[in-house]
Amino acid sequence: MGRPKKRKGLGKLRPQRKSKFEGKMGKAPGTVTYMGRREGGESIVNVFEYNGEVLHTYERTTIESVLAQKGDSYTTWVDIIGISDEAFIEQVGKGFGLNPLVLEDTVNTHQRPKIDEYEDYIFGVFKMLYIDGESQEIVCEHVALILLDNRVLVFQELEDDVFAGVRSRVRNKSGRIRSRGADYLFFALLDAIVDNYFVVLEHLNERIEHLEELVYANPTNEVAQEIQILKKEVLKVRRWISPVRELVSRLIDSEHPLISKDTKVFLRDVLDHSIEINESLQIYREMSMSLMEMYMSNMSNKMNEVMKVLTIMASIFIPLTFIAGIYGMNFDHMPELHWKYGYPMAWGFMILLFIALLIYFKRKKWL
Amino acid sequence: MGRPKKRKGLGKLRPQRKSKFEGKMGKAPGTVTYMGRREGGESIVNVFEYNGEVLHTYERTTIESVLAQKGDSYTTWVDIIGISDEAFIEQVGKGFGLNPLVLEDTVNTHQRPKIDEYEDYIFGVFKMLYIDGESQEIVCEHVALILLDNRVLVFQELEDDVFAGVRSRVRNKSGRIRSRGADYLFFALLDAIVDNYFVVLEHLNERIEHLEELVYANPTNEVAQEIQILKKEVLKVRRWISPVRELVSRLIDSEHPLISKDTKVFLRDVLDHSIEINESLQIYREMSMSLMEMYMSNMSNKMNEVMKVLTIMASIFIPLTFIAGIYGMNFDHMPELHWKYGYPMAWGFMILLFIALLIYFKRKKWL
Amino acid sequence: MGRPKKRKGLGKLRPQRKSKFEGKMGKAPGTVTYMGRREGGESIVNVFEYNGEVLHTYERTTIESVLAQKGDSYTTWVDIIGISDEAFIEQVGKGFGLNPLVLEDTVNTHQRPKIDEYEDYIFGVFKMLYIDGESQEIVCEHVALILLDNRVLVFQELEDDVFAGVRSRVRNKSGRIRSRGADYLFFALLDAIVDNYFVVLEHLNERIEHLEELVYANPTNEVAQEIQILKKEVLKVRRWISPVRELVSRLIDSEHPLISKDTKVFLRDVLDHSIEINESLQIYREMSMSLMEMYMSNMSNKMNEVMKVLTIMASIFIPLTFIAGIYGMNFDHMPELHWKYGYPMAWGFMILLFIALLIYFKRKKWL
Amino acid sequence: MGRPKKRKGLGKLRPQRKSKFEGKMGKAPGTVTYMGRREGGESIVNVFEYNGEVLHTYERTTIESVLAQKGDSYTTWVDIIGISDEAFIEQVGKGFGLNPLVLEDTVNTHQRPKIDEYEDYIFGVFKMLYIDGESQEIVCEHVALILLDNRVLVFQELEDDVFAGVRSRVRNKSGRIRSRGADYLFFALLDAIVDNYFVVLEHLNERIEHLEELVYANPTNEVAQEIQILKKEVLKVRRWISPVRELVSRLIDSEHPLISKDTKVFLRDVLDHSIEINESLQIYREMSMSLMEMYMSNMSNKMNEVMKVLTIMASIFIPLTFIAGIYGMNFDHMPELHWKYGYPMAWGFMILLFIALLIYFKRKKWL
Amino acid sequence: MGRPKKRKGLGKLRPQRKSKFEGKMGKAPGTVTYMGRREGGESIVNVFEYNGEVLHTYERTTIESVLAQKGDSYTTWVDIIGISDEAFIEQVGKGFGLNPLVLEDTVNTHQRPKIDEYEDYIFGVFKMLYIDGESQEIVCEHVALILLDNRVLVFQELEDDVFAGVRSRVRNKSGRIRSRGADYLFFALLDAIVDNYFVVLEHLNERIEHLEELVYANPTNEVAQEIQILKKEVLKVRRWISPVRELVSRLIDSEHPLISKDTKVFLRDVLDHSIEINESLQIYREMSMSLMEMYMSNMSNKMNEVMKVLTIMASIFIPLTFIAGIYGMNFDHMPELHWKYGYPMAWGFMILLFIALLIYFKRKKWL
């Protein structure tokens, strides 16, 4: 492209804004820069500390106190809500000995899903998707999971999450989760994230089915617009969700000592679900393309009907008007005008013509 | 997407329902939750117990009596019909020492086809597809097959199935199936499932061919709608059927001791058929896309024809009407009106014009 | 899908026929069931028995006499024409010690191309394609080739085949084929089958080029229909032909003792050709899609032309008719009507308007 | 194709120009031929020479003085701006012992991104993309990076580049870059190039979103043209950017001694970003295709609306005009004309017809 | 398909010609059959014999004299022009000990690009593409290269070729080519072929850009036709060019003793270029598809404009004509006719209606 000659008259069609990436450009790698839209507010730290017998719950505690407890006899779930305070994140990172690149990706809400294995920990970035109760829109929340020796760190943007079920299982003393280690907790959180994708898929599926009915019933321009919005959302959801399949599959094949063989059996179940989700997304994509096709075909149909009405009305009445025009001429010598039955004969002829044209259109199945 | 600003006026285009997955969210993995629509009713247990010489048939027996008989000299086919009673399924699972994840997938009717190898058994989930005799619709029934040492467990939702042929071969003392082990029975059931896919494919093929004729003969809006329904069904059938190819291929390559080398020769035949089925589905997909294309082209054609009629009628009679209008004017001084042959000359001129336009349209091949 | 609610009014759009696969369902694997449409008639057995010096030809001999001769010093080509007599095929199978699954696929005309290696023989299924002299349609004949130690069995449906060249080379004492073994004969037959695919491709290519000319010259509805038929035939031919590439490639890599290293050099030539054929089919597919696109674009063009004629005629004569209508009004006080030159002035005004509109349409390049 | 017969009348549709590649044809490989459009001007050489303690900056120095300093205790960044002087480039190449093929690709601005590993150095070609401040167009600048033992050579076409951030980090004594070797500098430059791709992607994304709004608001022909330009730019940007993913991935897997294990951790971050970029480009491609689809659907809608107005106006007034025409006839015996209330009755009838047609179109939802 | 029932009325849409492959059918493999269109004429043999010091040039020599000189101290380039004389080709083949399959492919101008490694030589088939100076069409010439121990045989159809640059480098005593062996010559010829593909790509690119301008300026039916021709040419060029990438890549990985390690570095440059070429072809394909899309969108636009003119003219003048019609009625009692200002009032009303309709269409942005 080089420096392309500007096509005239098209400049006004192009937007001119500033880049949100500008702030990140040129920084050293590992620079912790929050990229999300949920600025402000302090981070909240909630902690579960449990084993088969005991459960300690610390709500809104400080990161210092978490770092102080290094009890190896517990599994600890550290839930950090709010990741816009970059200094705080760096403090956590130093406390747990995390690589700066890990911290950068923890707060980079544009980071695609990934799992990176480090010697002492496993780092995963995922997207929690859930339907906002109020707006019924799909919310996409960036979440980072870090599996350490007997701890799992969770970094999330908002207090809402999809872990309610996991929390209640942790609170239930007799649950399997209480008797297993941090890797099972890591799995359980990942499983909760993936399970929730089904809710989002169902939401998409219902919109597709609803649009399908609308396309048949009343294909307005708004319906076409909504189909395009749907297509775009399927694209975006696919982007957030589809890498998980590959990631989980690689995690199962990995030989990292932090993941036990027992937990891999459960991860295979997550893999199963991610395969299913990817297939669904592929089908939704094809279905939304079909929707647009059906919309266009219905539009053609409607146009056809409009044209038929016009053609029938015009083809019937234009010739009749011509005949009336003939006998509206003012020639001195027009014998028909003086016939006794001229007028009824004209009517008769016009009615015959009318019927003939009706039959013609009936035969063509346009009526 | 984050929390997207709501586009005004589009909210009404979106459905608002509750998720059927809500019940499953947050549960521990391995929780047995029936996801199908065939609720209620007790499970039926039918058993065939056979070897080369003897065949015992137990209809509507109990699972306890099945567990009691551990005769190693027989091959046993345990057929469990109705999987909505979760407690019962868990009882069966415990009796045969099955992993909770296996039970979960056994009753999860949304589970995609899969084969999981465990140390002591092989677990497969498939979709039985058959045409309902009454509605002529494709029925999709979830079925789970479990191959144990000398037993095959079958879990299905409804009494209807595709195993009639296998049953009659089991009853026939001299058949090959009677002299072979449980792995051959497992193969025979899988083969019956896959064989039946051909019936479903043929059903789809006939619908495609029927629609093809309709598209040429009378492309109404209903035909377009039916094409879209067909496309959607091909998509869904593909989803249920296409994983089987990969699964069988992996089963043939597996070294699980429960599958003998002899049986693998037969599995290769099943593989052959699944490849063929996948190719057919691909072709059906392309053919249904062609159908829509042909429909659109026929629509264009029809529109063209409508427009030609309108254009011909209007182009001929509007100029003629204009001429009649001329001699309907009331000017004091219009010499033509007083000519002796004014009126026939006007007619003559109009007829000439009419013929000239006819020739023009004839030349354009619009007539 | 489960048991879907029937959409009203669409039932009539669906065909209701019986499955041709019904007869095969539930049968044991290896059951020999002819699936083709060339029923009846006895099978014919023709035999060539040759080595570098001698050639014995047995026309319409019996299978018993073939089995009797076990002369190891000859290469034998057993050509069996007509495969609808299932008992006869089973007899041949037993005579040569073939697996029942081989026999099943030998007569299953729906079997896709395949090569299966057994310990003592190599079994291949292919589709012979040739243009029927009379109807100029593509004929697809199912053919099975079995390479035994020093024999090749050929099973075909009809007397017509693509082996005339191979036969004449066998009859020619000095040809290379006479000095080589059964594997070279197997290659020669496969080569003849693949060589003939080029004739079929050329037939398709000519139809594409012919349709291309038609689309430019006169895009009628029949042309669109013919394009769709062509697309469907390309799809079907692709299905019959395209697996050959993979099969031959695997045969070359195989280490089966019946295929000598010398013959593999020749098989590589067949592989070359199958790659070329697959590429051609891909191109034909894209070209037939282009044809439809061009057809639609020509349709749009024609519509545009029709609309221009209508618009020009209506836009010119409707205003003129209005003016004539004005002076056809019967008001008492219309001064123009009494002007001496009122009538010619009206004409003058109408002619000016006519010319102005002509210039307008000329400028728009619609004329 | 061979020598194809020229289709008449199409020749004028084909351009006839001279090839810019002509100059390169037939030359020996390794011939240094500048292919870009920024001819003329001398090359500028800027040098940074640094280690953890010291930084020497040489602006607009000569290549001879660079070659003279062979201080192994420094990392040296040699930035060569302007690559159109082929003799100069060959001099540099000889000075550093580079392969002629490397030099050829260094100045061949048509070279796609590549990384070639030589024994003593690693050679990379990339495209710097940035938005020109003035024209708001995407500028594509060819850049070659050569990693030698403790030197990095950078060849670029223009003084503008995306390395401002790297330069400021080099100037900052306490930055990580100062304490690491030439391989880290090589990474930092590559990272800067890739980071800037996000700015270009965002620019494309904004244009897509802007066009989306325009398509809904006012789908003029210019908008369609702009969509096509966008599609083309996405294609071109994809070509320049997408190979980077594969290149970086291979560099990470390479065992070249010049790349340390520490630097590979950082390269993995670049890999991450290139994956993300490729996914975005794929999505932009689909979105620009959707834009065109939406444009076409809006066009259809507009046409539909135009046709409805025409149909309603014509269908209402043509019949009314016919009635008026009837009573404009001049028959001697037309009783209605002499009725006292003939005229108001005619009006009444016409008004009734008018209302009936209005209701008809209202019912059809065309009004 | 079997023997399909002939659809009536479509037969005439199908061409009936004879196959050019018929001559090849049934022949033994290795039969040398020229498939090209440049029949007749004797083959010309030109020879370069050179080493670092000496160059012998033999123009229009005989093959016998070439075979006689077996000087191992020279690299020999044997250029054979004209391959339609099958006996001559077989003579050359025997002289150099070539496999009959090699000879068959040497003269089979339908052979796709390939490289086959034999024990004593490497055999390559390629397509030389160049723009014919006169017709400005792409010429495709079949060329076979055979690399023997210290000889390269070139078989080409016509005297024109793309090797002018290589010849002049051979003549130049100090060039690198003179000091290297036959494998470098083989590379140089392949490089010349591939370099010339860029000229063909540029030719295609210019046609695309030219058509782009035409599509915006004046989308006639000829433009659509030209787009389709372009699409077809891109398809064909892709077929001729795209295999080269894979072939060169395999040649680099091969361990054939005739290709030295030094020459592989140069082959990697050819590989680079073939990758680039394949990418360009992919982009050209997408761009030609975009062209057609843009054409269709412009057609829709034009139609829209036509319809707007019609709708405006008809919607304005049909109601006005109706009003004129009203006052052209001949009722005895029509008070308005006798009003003093009836006529101007009618005009006034009609002008008001005219203005109202103009404003209405202005508001709709149709004017």
Ligand SMILES: [Mg+2]
């Ligand atoms: Mg360009």
Ligand SMILES: [Mg+2]
């Ligand atoms: Mg950076």
Ligand SMILES: [Mg+2]
């Ligand atoms: Mg980063």
Ligand SMILES: [Mg+2]
């Ligand atoms: Mg949250």
Ligand SMILES: [Mg+2]
């Ligand atoms: Mg789960």
Ligand SMILES: [Mg+2]
């Ligand atoms: Mg599961």
Ligand SMILES: [Mg+2]
């Ligand atoms: Mg956005």
Ligand SMILES: [Mg+2]
């Ligand atoms: Mg769960």
Ligand SMILES: [Mg+2]
């Ligand atoms: Mg599950």
Ligand SMILES: [Mg+2]
């Ligand atoms: Mg059932």
Ligand SMILES: [Mg+2]
């Ligand atoms: Mg079967």
Ligand SMILES: [Mg+2]
């Ligand atoms: Mg079989």
Ligand SMILES: [Mg+2]
């Ligand atoms: Mg399409």
Ligand SMILES: [Mg+2]
């Ligand atoms: Mg069977």
Ligand SMILES: [Mg+2]
């Ligand atoms: Mg079979």
Ligand SMILES: [Mg+2]
């Ligand atoms: Mg036959």
